[in-house]
Amino acid sequence: MSVSSLGYVVIETRDLAAWREFGTQILGTMEAASDDPEVLLLRIDDRPFRFWIRKGDREAFCAPAWEFASKQEFDVAVARLAAAGRPVDHAGIMEARARKVYELVRSSDPCGNPFEIFYGRFYDYQPFVSPAAVSRFVTGDNGDMGLGHVVLTAPAFETTHAFYKEVLGFRDTDLGRFFLAGGGPDDAGIGFAFMHARNGRHHSLALGQMPESPNGAVHMMLEVGTLEDVGRAYDRVLKTKGKIQVSATLGRHVNDKMTSFYMRTPGGFDIEYGWNGLVIDPATWVPTTSLGVSDWGHKWAHEKDD
């Protein structure tokens, strides 16, 4: 039993128009018809939506939604959540129908990061066309690699890391520990865990042993089809003359080989926009330990010039 992929994300905003403009003009996602004027839906592939953005009174990343391939696996996950003492909040039938899934349960991890789980692979057969001429978003064959990845904070790192593996079936791809407090025997280090679901994406979820993010997530990642797609998106961000902030310059990660940059969303968290991420065989992968973050680039906006 394991999560098959990152299905969609739930975001809350005071300003749907800002997200609509950011989503369509900067990211190049496609707006989908929504039955609710208070909900903005954005597509990146054949799925009815990959972003569920609702109007509310805060700017936040609310929840990733983890997809299961069958009702059987979904039911096992629900039972494990209950056994682990985590909340199990079954959405009503009309709410699940609005999400275009068969069943939906809301829960949270031991650090209190909310998430949703669901099963039911719904399709929108209206062709995906990017309003910003992005060639394509990489979600795998029939979307099996999911939307991308999400990085969450986990101050209670060990417990939360174990929870995602034992309760939701994630597996380790790459583990890191950075010793910033002197590096002596008493320095426990700061943990990072990059985990894969049952698909070839290097990681669908990463946890960082960091204080809770005020915006609900550290970042999420979208992967596009070509390096030119990344470069053109970088140009679109620069053209806003700072209205959309570059959080990290172009660079390449060592562990998932992603060539990417980071931008600040209207929600206050970042989106990594990348190309050419490593595809692994989840059945045979042996976890690695990376000693660094990036081969080159990825200079963060908060870093001082050197």
Ligand SMILES: [Fe+2]
């Ligand atoms: Fe990332």
